[in-house]
Amino acid sequence: MRSVVKVSKTIEDAINEALKELDAQREDISTEIIEEPSKGLFGFIGAKDAKVRVTVVNDPVDIAENFMDKLLNGMKIKAKSNIKREGSTLYVYIDNISSTDMGITIGRRGNTLDAIQYLLSLAVNRNREKYIKVLVDIKGYRKKREETLIRLAQKMGRKAKYNNGPVKLEPMNPYERRIIHSALQNVDGVTTHSEGEEPYRRVVIEAK
Numbered sequence: 223m224r225s226v227v228k229v230s231k232t233i234e235d236a237i238n239e240a241l242k243e244l245d246a247q248r249e250d251i252s253t254e255i256i257e258e259p260s261k262g263l264f265g266f267i268g269a270k271d272a273k274v275r276v277t278v279v280n281d282p283v284d285i286a287e288n289f290m291d292k293l294l295n296g297m298k299i300k301a302k303s304n305i306k307r308e309g310s311t312l313y314v315y316i317d318n319i320s321s322t323d324m325g326i327t328i329g330r331r332g333n334t335l336d337a338i339q340y341l342l343s344l345a346v347n348r349n350r351e352k353y354i355k356v357l358v359d360i361k362g363y364r365k366k367r368e369e370t371l372i373r374l375a376q377k378m379g380r381k382a383k384y385n386n387g388p389v390k391l392e393p394m395n396p397y398e399r400r401i402i403h404s405a406l407q408n409v410d411g412v413t414t415h416s417e418g419e420e421p422y423r424r425v426v427i428e429a430k
Contacts, residue, residue: 223284225277232259233272240276245307249351250280282346282354283307286314289345293338299323310353312346314339316360328363335360336395368401375405375427379412382427393422402427 226243230236237253244251257273278284283305290303294316301319305312316327328335339358346354359365374391382389391402402425403414413430416423 223277223279224281225275227256227273227275229271229273231271233274236272236274237276240274244276244278246276246278246281247352250278250282252277252279280350282312282350285346286312286342286356289342290314290316293341297326299327301327307354311355311357314342314356314358316358319360324360324363327360331394332363332367332398333395335363336397367398371398371401372405375402376409378427379406379409383411383429386429389427390417391425391427393418393424395421396423399423399425 224244226240228236228240228243230239233255237248241248241251254275254277255272256275257270259272260270286305287303290305294301294303299319300323301316304315304317306315307313319327326334327338329337335358339356342358343354343356346356357364378389378391394402399416403416406412406414406427411429412427414425414427417426418424
């Protein structure tokens with residue numbers, strides 16, 4: 223477990239400095255007060271600062287690393303997970319993987335990768351008050367998929383305007399549907415909406 227000792231004028235200041243260095247939230251730590259602050263004689267003679275040890279006990283990075291190691295081993299996938307936390311978002315990048323294993327991990331239209339992301343999010347956010355967003359990617363797949371969906375949206379938008387009728391896309395997950403909606407929201411002459419029930423919900427593009 224990661225731990226740091228901080229000295230400051232007050233206990234609160236010392237804890238805040240430790241949180242900043244550890245990039246942790248209060249709910250993730252335990253605090254040991256090593257020395258209480260003292261004003262000393264006449265307010266300055268023999269004055270002592272507060273000294274605390276702060277230890278991360280509920281580290282989402284550690285949780286994610288353990289989860290991904292067990293999951294990939296269980297799937298018999300040889301790969302390495304690189305995990306980075308930025309504020310309230312956890313980025314998980316799967317690297318050092320063969321093309322065959324990458325195809326298995328991504329699944330059809332990213333369904334397996336989405337399932338991994340969902341399960342990891344449940345594990346990381348268990349018993350947490352402040353939600354941490356979890357994003358799992360593999361060799362830039364999500365960026366490439368986003369670019370593909372944007373091109374598809376533009377092409378189908380032109381088709382809807384040319385035919386002056388609705389164009390129904392294949393069923394997509396909520397993340398991919400948002401990409402389609404976003405790509406066409408400022409395009410003149412077309413409008414979008416979703417129809418159907420999960421997991422068969424799809425985007426419909428219409429001329430207006």
